[in-house]
Amino acid sequence: MAFAAITYDVKPGYEDELSEIFRGFRRVxxxxxxxxxxxxxxxxxxxxxxxxxxxxxxxxxxxxxxDAIARHMAEQPGVQEVERKLAPYLTKPRDTGTPEGFVATFQRSLLKTVTQLSIRDKPNG
Known part of the structure; x- marks a missing residue:
């Protein structure tokens, strides 16, 4: 199992509004x-x-x-809805209106993985 993290550059002071957008997220x-x-x-x-x-x-x-995860997310109605609702709060626009634009934005927003540890991992040795 792996983790990925993507960032959004948002306007400060809207934490409650942004939290509300994600509270209403429709799961796949x-x-x-x-x-x-x-x-x-x-x-x-x-x-x-x-x-x-x-x-x-x-x-x-x-x-x-x-990459398949990103493409899958791009096609999900809940993800598309969140992206539309986030738009007014972004400091940098995100081209997420098409699957291609979403995947490209996902890749640009991806944080570099430094380390991943889990209790599920077997210890070395």
Whole structure:
């Protein structure tokens, strides 16, 4: 299992409004993420959103292909709705209106993974 984190540059002072947008998030019907042929390419295991001042971060725990995860998210009505509602609060516009634009924005917003540790990991040695 892996984690990915993407950032949003938001206007400070709107933490409550931004929190409300995510409180109303519509989850996807299935955690399974198909590839272009309909085969399973991954699974979204969990998500979390954090905010402080002018930075909002979405963390995704997933299995499989992260590009497939991003493409899958781009097509989800709940994700599209959140992206539309976030637009007025962004300091930098995000081109997320198309799957291609969403995936490109996702990749640009992705934080570099420094380390990932889990109790599920077996210790070395």
């Amino acid at each position: 019907r299935s955690a399974d993420v198909p590839d272009g042929t309909g085969e399973q390419a991954g699974r979204i295991l969990a998500t979390a959103v954090f905010i402080r001042d002018d930075t909002l971060v979405r963390v995704i725990e997933y299995e499989g292909d992260l």
